[in-house]
Amino acid sequence: xxxxxxxxxxxxxxxxxxxxYASLGAYLPEGGTNNSAELEVPARSTPRQLMDQCQIxxxxxxxxxxxGIYLAPTERNVSFSEGDTLAVWPPVAGG
Amino acid sequence: MSWTRNVMRxxxxxxxxxxxxxxxxxxxxxxxxxxxxxxxxxEEIDPKCDALGPxxxxxxxxxxxxxxxxxxxxxxxxxxxxxxxxxxxxxxxxGFLGAEIKSAGWDMIIFEGKSPRPVYLYVEDEQAxxxxxxxxxxKSVWETDxxxxxxxxxxxxxxxxxxxxxxxxxxxxAIVNDLHRAAxxxxxxxxxASKHLKAVAVRGTRGVxxxxxxxxxxxxxxAGKKVLAENEVTGAGLPQYGTQVLMNVINESGAMPTxxxxxxxxxxxxEISGEAMHEPRKTxxxxxxxxxxxxxxxTIACGRISRMDxxxxxxxxxxxxxxxSGGLEYExxxxxxxxxxxxxxxxxxxxxxLCNEDGIDPISFGSTVAAAMELYEEGVLTDKDTDGIxxxxxxxxxxxxxxxxxxxxxxxxxxLGMGSKRMCEKYGxxxxxxxxxxxxxxxxxxxxxxxxxxxxxxxxRGACHLRGYSVSSEILGAPEKTDPLxxxxxxxxxxxxxxxxxxxxxxxxxxxxxxxxxxxxIAPQVDAACEGGWTSEKLLExxxxxxxxxxxxxxAAGFTAKDDTxxxxxxxxxxxxxxxxxxxxxxxxxxxxxxxLRGWSEDGVPxxxxxxxxxx
Numbered sequence: 001x002x003x004x005x006x007x008x009x010x011x012x013x014x015x016x017x018x019x020x021y022a023s024l025g026a027y028l029p030e031g032g033t034n035n036s037a038e039l040e041v042p043a044r045s046t047p048r049q050l051m052d053q054c055q056i057x058x059x060x061x062x063x064x065x066x067x068g069i070y071l072a073p074t075e076r077n078v079s080f081s082e083g084d085t086l087a088v089w090p091p092v093a094g095g
Numbered sequence: 096m097s098w099t100r101n102v103m104r105x106x107x108x109x110x111x112x113x114x115x116x117x118x119x120x121x122x123x124x125x126x127x128x129x130x131x132x133x134x135x136x137x138e139e140i141d142p143k144c145d146a147l148g149p150x151x152x153x154x155x156x157x158x159x160x161x162x163x164x165x166x167x168x169x170x171x172x173x174x175x176x177x178x179x180x181x182x183x184x185x186x187x188x189x190g191f192l193g194a195e196i197k198s199a200g201w202d203m204i205i206f207e208g209k210s211p212r213p214v215y216l217y218v219e220d221e222q223a224x225x226x227x228x229x230x231x232x233x234k235s236v237w238e239t240d241x242x243x244x245x246x247x248x249x250x251x252x253x254x255x256x257x258x259x260x261x262x263x264x265x266x267x268x269a270i271v272n273d274l275h276r277a278a279x280x281x282x283x284x285x286x287x288a289s290k291h292l293k294a295v296a297v298r299g300t301r302g303v304x305x306x307x308x309x310x311x312x313x314x315x316x317x318a319g320k321k322v323l324a325e326n327e328v329t330g331a332g333l334p335q336y337g338t339q340v341l342m343n344v345i346n347e348s349g350a351m352p353t354x355x356x357x358x359x360x361x362x363x364x365x366e367i368s369g370e371a372m373h374e375p376r377k378t379x380x381x382x383x384x385x386x387x388x389x390x391x392x393x394t395i396a397c398g399r400i401s402r403m404d405x406x407x408x409x410x411x412x413x414x415x416x417x418x419x420s421g422g423l424e425y426e427x428x429x430x431x432x433x434x435x436x437x438x439x440x441x442x443x444x445x446x447x448x449l450c451n452e453d454g455i456d457p458i459s460f461g462s463t464v465a466a467a468m469e470l471y472e473e474g475v476l477t478d479k480d481t482d483g484i485x486x487x488x489x490x491x492x493x494x495x496x497x498x499x500x501x502x503x504x505x506x507x508x509x510x511l512g513m514g515s516k517r518m519c520e521k522y523g524x525x526x527x528x529x530x531x532x533x534x535x536x537x538x539x540x541x542x543x544x545x546x547x548x549x550x551x552x553x554x555x556r557g558a559c560h561l562r563g564y565s566v567s568s569e570i571l572g573a574p575e576k577t578d579p580l581x582x583x584x585x586x587x588x589x590x591x592x593x594x595x596x597x598x599x600x601x602x603x604x605x606x607x608x609x610x611x612x613x614x615x616x617i618a619p620q621v622d623a624a625c626e627g628g629w630t631s632e633k634l635l636e637x638x639x640x641x642x643x644x645x646x647x648x649x650x651a652a653g654f655t656a657k658d659d660t661x662x663x664x665x666x667x668x669x670x671x672x673x674x675x676x677x678x679x680x681x682x683x684x685x686x687x688x689x690x691x692l693r694g695w696s697e698d699g700v701p702x703x704x705x706x707x708x709x710x711x
Contacts, residue, residue, distance in 0.1 A: 021343050021370060022336050035343070035370055062327070063572060068349050068674035070576060087347045091327035093571050093610040094338030094397075094425045095564060 013040045016080050018050065019087040024061075027054045047086050048076040056088065063089040097159045097306050097624040098122055099202050103223060105216060107290050108149060108208030112223050117202050123627050124710060126634075128158035129185045130601035130641035132174035132203060136183065137644060139205075142652035146178035146282075147264075147289040149209035155196065155255075155295065156204075158603025159625045162197030162303035162391075164313070166320050167605035169194045169391025176652070177281040178289075179266045179459070179514055180533040180557040183648040186269070186283045187561070187600055188255075189390030189398075190276030195253035197603075198299030206290060215243070215256075215294040220301060228293040235259060235502075236271040237452045243296050255295045258453030261288035263504025265512035267459035267535075275421025275451040276390065281534060281556050284454050312623035319608075319616050320394050326611035328573070333397040333607065334387050338425035339369030341538070346433075348570055348579065349673020350543030352536060353433045354488050355465040356529045356662075359540045359670045363438025367428050371440060372399065379404045383440055385419045395607055399423060401444050409445040409495040421451050426560075429538040430461025435468060435494055442491035446498040453502035455512075462535035463515040464497055466527050475522050482507045526663050532557035532654065541665050541682075543675035544569050546577075546585040549685040550593070552659045555645035561606060563593035573610060580674065582681045586689035597645075598638030640709045643693075643701050647711065656699035659686060 019036045020028045029037045041050060051061050064071045065087045071078070080086075100117045118135075125131040132154040144150040153175040160168040171193030177184035196204065199220050206216075213228040231239050239256040254272065261268030261284040268284030269277040278284070306312045323329040332340055345351045346364035353361040365371060372384040381404070388398035401422025403410055410416040423431075423443055427450065431443045450457040464486075470476040471486040478485070482500070484507065486493050500508030510518055515535050519528035529536045534557025541548030546565035554562040565588050569579040577584060595614065599606055602621055614631035622629040660666075665680045690697060694705030701711070 019343070019347070022332060022340050025370060034365055034374075036365075060327075063344065063570075065347050068347050070572075070578075072576065085347075087343070089340075089344060090332065091571075091573070092332040092336070092340045092344065093328045093567065093573065093607075094333070094341040095560060095566075095606065 012043055014043055014080050014082045014084075015040055016084045016086065018054070019085065020054070020056070021087065021089045022092055023090050024056060024088055027056045029054060041080060044079045046077045046079060047071060050086065051076070051088060060090040061088055062091040097163055097303055098127065099197065099200050101201050103201050103204045105204060105206045105225070106208050107206060107210040107214070107225070107292060110210070110225055112225065124637070125641060126159060126598065126601040126621070126637050127202070128156050128161070128170065128172045128601045128603055129174065129187070129597065130637060130644070132156035132172065133183060133185065133641060133644055133648065135203075135205065136174055136176070137648055140176065142176065142648050144176060146176040146181065146286060149290070151176050151286060153206045153283070153286050153290065154203055157193050157197045157202055158601055160620060161603030162194040163306070163603070163624060164392065165316050165604060165620050165624075166323055166392060166394040167390065167608050168603050169393065170603050170605055171196060172600065173270055173278040173283040175283055175286045177283070177556065178285045179282040181652055182532055182556050182654065183645050184281035184283055184556055185600070186278035186280050188270070188272055188276050188278040189393070189605060190273035191391045192253045192255050192272040192297060193603070194391040195297045195299045197303050198301055199297055200299065200301050204295070206292060209289065210291040213291045213293050215296060216292065217247070218295070218297040220299060231293045232262065233259065235453045237274060239294050240274055243294060247296065249298060251298060253297050256293060256454070257284040257288045258455070259503050260453045260455045260501060260512060261285050263509065263512065265455055265501065265504055266514045266517070267456040267512075269454045269456050271451060271454045277451070277454065277456075279456045280458065280559065306624050307626055308623045312620065315619035315623045319612060319620055322616055323394050323608065323611050329395045329607065329611040333395050333610070336369035337387065337397045337399045339372060339399065339423060339428055341425045342368035342428060343370065344570060345539060348543060349670065349675045350540040350570070350579070351433050352429060352529070352538060352540050354436045355434060355469040355527065356536065356540060356664055357469070358672065359543055359675060360673050361433035361436070364433060366438045367423070367432045367440045367443060372401070372423065376404055378406060383444060384422060390605070393605065395605070397607060403441050403444050407441040407445065408492070409442060416445065416448055420448055423447050426538055427457035427461070430458045431494065434461050434465040436488035437491050437494055439491035442495055446494055449498045449502040455502060458537055459514055459535040460498070460501060460511070462529055463511050463518060464494060466515040466519055466529065467511060469527050470519070470522055470524060475524055480507065480510070529662050529664065530558060531661060532658055534558050539566055540670065540675070541661060541680040542670040542678050543673065544579045545582050545681060545685070546579070546589055548661055548665065548680035548682050549585055549589045549689055552661055552682055552686065553589070553689060555642065555649055561596065563589050563596055564606070565589055565592055567592070567610070574613070580678060582684045586685050586692050589689060590692050593642055594635055594638035596638070597641040598634045601637060601641060636709070640711065643705065643709055643711055646701060650700060659699060
C-alpha cells in the first residue's frame with residue numbers, strides 16, 4: 001500500500017460559497033452578508049441538497065450557476081468540490 | 096382600428112405645419128412605430144444624406160397600441176438617419192409622451208428641413224404651432240421642461256426636449272421625455288438639435304377609442320395583463336429589482352464588460368447592483384432606491400427612482416440633485432460603472448442624473464469614457480488633453496467631472512461627445528473603440544455570450560442589445576436555456592429574436608412584455624385593435640420585413656458585409672477569467688449561416704427572392 005494514500009484521502013467537509021440573489025436573498029444562511037455566505041458542507045453533498053437545506057422553493061431555483069456555469073435541473077446532483085461557488089436566482093430578466 | 100390615420104408634417108425650413116392621411120397600405124405591411132416610420136424614411140430621404148443636414152428627416156411615431164389600455168402601450172419611437180453610425184436610427188422611449196401624441200390625434204409627426212432659429216413645437220389636439228425657442232436654447236432638458244410647463248400654465252403638458260449636449264453636437268445625444276425617459280441611442284437628439292428644434296410639447300385630450308372590436312380588445316388586454324402579473328419576471332422580479340438585477344447575473348456568468356472590455360468580470364459588481372440599490376447606505380442609512388415607477392399603461396413598472404446621499408462629494412453643494420429622480424438601469428450602471436471600473440453607486444447615480452438632465456445616452460457616454468481611460472492609462476491622452484482630469488479607471492471623481500463637461504458640451508466633454516470610435520481614431524488607436532458601425536456596445540461581452548456577438552455585428556443600428564436579445568435564452572433561460580458559450584443554433588436564435596423585436600417595436604408595446612408574452616399573447620391585442628387580420632405568423636413576417644427594410648437602408652447608405660464585424664479585442668483577445676476564460680467571439684462560425692437563414696447573399700444582401708417574398 002502506498003503510504004501517501006492516507007494523506008490524499010477525500011476531505012470530509014468542503015468549503016464552498018453560496019450566493020443567493022434577488023428575492024432569494026431572504027434564504028441566505030445565517031452569517032451571510034451582501035447575498036453571499038461561505039459554508040462548510042459534507043463531502044459529496046450537492047447543489048440540490050444545499051438549496052433544499054436553505055429551504056429555497058424548487059420552482060424559484062431557476063438560474064443555478066456553479067462557478068458561472070449553468071446547471072440544468074437534471075444536473076443539480078453533481079458533488080461539490082472545494083472552493084466551488086454556487087449562485088442562484090429566481091426567474092429574472094432585464095435589458 | 097387604433098391608428099388615428101393622421102400624420103403631422105412640420106417643415107422647419109418654411110415654418111409650416113400640414114396634415115395628411117396615414118398611408119394605410121404601408122400600415123398593413125409595417126404596422127406602426129419602428130416599421131412604419133422606417134418605410135416613410137426610406138421613401139423620403141436619400142440614405143447617403145448628411146445626417147445633420149436639413150435633408151435628413153426626424154419622425155416621432157407611435158404604434159397602433161400606443162395610448163390604448165394594453166399594458167405598456169405608451170411607447171413611441173424616433174426614426175431618422177443616425178449621425179453617430181450613418182445607419183438608420185430608431186430609438187424607443189416610454190414615459191407618457193407617446194400616448195399624449197396619440198391622444199392628440201396623431202400617429203406620427205414628421206420633421207423636415209431646418210429652422211433658421213430655435214423653435215419648439217406646441218401641439219394641443221389638432222392645433223399645432225412652431226414657437227420661437229430662443230429663451231430655451233442653451234438650457235438643459237430639465238430647465239426646458241420646467242419653463243414650458245410654467246409658460247403654458249399646464250402641468251399636464253407632456254414634453255420631449257434636447258439638452259445642451261445635443262446643441263453642442265454631441266453625437267450620442269438623446270431626446271428626453273417626461274424628465275427621465277429617453278429615446279436614447281444613436282444620436283437622435285443630435286439630429287433634433289441640428290434642426291434647431293428644442294422641444295415638442297403635447298397636450299392630447301381625445302383619447303384613443305376607435306378600436307376595431309372593443310369587446311375583444313378588452314378581453315385580450317385583460318388576458319395579457321394576467322399573464323404579466325402571474326409571471327415571476329414581469330410580475331415580481333422587474334418591479335422589485337428593475338433591469339439592474341442583471342448586474343450580478345452577467346458578472347457571475349463572466350460576460351460583464353469591464354474596464355473598456357479588457358476584462359469580463361468586475362470585482363465591484365455587487366456594490367452597484369439592483370440588490371445594492373435596496374440596501375441602506377453606510378453613509379446615511381438610507382437606500383439609493385426610493386421606489387419603482389411605471390410608464391403609461393404599464394403593469395410591470397420596472398423603472399427606478401433614486402435619491403442620492405446629499406453629502407456625496409458630487410452634489411453636496413448642488414441641492415437640485417437632492418431630490419428623487421430617474422435612477423440607474425442596468426445599461427447605465429454597467430457603462431458608467433464596470434466599464435470604467437467605478438464601484439461608487441452614488442457617483443454612477445449622479446452621472447446618470449446628468450445624462451437625463453442634458454440628454455445623453457449613458458451607454459455610449461460610459462463606454463466612451465472607458466475608452467478614454469484606457470487611452471489615458473496608456474499615455475496617449477494626457478492631463479493637457481483632459482483639462483487636468485486624472486482619467487484613471489476606478490476614479491469616481493473623474494467620472495463626475497467628465498459627465499458635467501460632456502452634458503454641457505464643454506472642454507474635454509466635446510472630445511468625449513464625439514463617441515468612442517471617432518475619439519479613438521483621432522488619437523490613433525481605433526482598436527480601442529468597443530463599437531460596431533460606430534455605436535458603443537451594451538452590457539454583454541460577446542466572448543461570454545456568443546449569440547450576442549452575432550447580434551451586435553448584424554444589428555441595423557450598430558451594437559445594440561435591443562435589436563435582438565438572445566441573452567434571454569443564452570443566460571436567463573427564457574423561453575428555453577441555450578449554452579452561452581456555444582455557437583450552435585445561434586444564427587437561427589438571433590434571427591428569430593431580431594424579427595420578434597422588430598415587430599414588438601412596431602406595435603406601441605414595450606419589449607419587456609416579451610419576458611412573459613409571446614407573439615401569441617400580442618397578436619389578439621393587435622388584431623382586436625386593428626383591421627388587417629393580425630396573427631402571430633403575420634406579425635413575425637412584419638418583423639422580418641422591417642429587419643430587411645432597415646438592412647436595405649444601410650446598404651443604400653454604403654454599408655457592406657465588411658461592416659458586420661466586431662472590434663479586434665472581441666475577435667482576438669481571449670476572455671481572461673470566468674466561464675468564458677480563453678474564449679474569443681466565434682463570429683465567423685455564425686455569420687455565413689445567419690446570412691443564409693436570412694435569405695441574403697454571401698455578401699449580406701437580401702436576394703431578389705427574399706425581397707419579393709417580403710414585398711420589398
